[in-house]
Amino acid sequence: MTVVTITIVADNAGDRIDKALSTINEEWSRSQIASWIADGIVKVNGEDVKAKYKVKEGDVIDIDVPEPQVLEVIPEELNLDIIYEDSDVLVVNKPKGMVVHPAPGHMTGTLVNGLMHHCKDLSGINGVLRPGIVHRIDKDTSGLLMVAKNDHAHHALVDQLVNKTVTRKYTALVHGHIAHDKGTIDAPIGRDTKDRQKQAIVDNGKHAVTHFHVKERIGNFTLVECRLETGRTHQIRVHMNYIGFPLVGDPKYGPKKTIDFGGQVLHAGVLGFIHPTSKEYLEFEVPLPDDFVALVEQLREEFKLS
Known part of the structure; x- marks a missing residue:
């Protein structure tokens, strides 16, 4: 093991120890730090603490970081x-x-x-x-x-x-009725300052652009095709939520009351690129998965009958 010693400064004072350490060293996740604390290899001023301990300015933290x-x-x-x-x-x-x-x-x-x-x-x-x-x-x-x-x-x-010469088109089912037929979302994406497991629209984020057009409106839902100009983490999920139309089934960015789909209803259906050797443009397309199709058909029936 390698012993790492960290002294808490004012900027981190008041944070839980797992949050403070993951902020100081982004290579450490909060869950990883919590596991180290449970294993007793994290000491604050020579003493064991719990993951909910709130650090104070001047605290000296010793961590016996396990070998990778x-x-x-x-x-x-x-x-x-x-x-x-x-x-x-x-x-x-x-x-x-x-x-x-x-x-x-x-x-x-x-x-x-x-x-x-x-x-x-x-x-x-x-x-x-x-x-x-x-x-x-x-x-x-x-x-x-x-x-x-x-x-x-x-x-x-x-x-x-x-x-930005790769073609990437996704089909998504979102909550809400998008009135306009197409649009472009140009908003920078970076790590959410309140939740490190999420991305968010932040002023100092990376440039991110998503183009979309409506394929079908189904009651309180809209089927859209999104084309990525950039490829940031969770880009479509973050951007559609940002404009008020979160993806159906999205456990991270969607509403609490959403359809249980086992994850976001999102499919990367079209991919195109220039072949590295032949220099020929190749484009591929695959149909929507069966469960995606079944959900759309179910919603069509429900709103047709309502």
């Missing part, structure tokens, strides 16, 4: 839905409920586990836990992802993301 685990990703047969593949890139249709890459405490059943079983040649730029991963979609969002099979392809695809 050596993590190994195990290839798994997950019957991935591969839409396209060649020697440079692979396009996969990720199902709802699948995490994109492993993380400590969640090392199996991810898209990366399945990719490593499917093919051995994946780019190594993002390290052992994220081989080939160029961009991500949330666990409960279904749809298309591009994967790099070598470092040349990885650099080329990332450059396209940076230059």
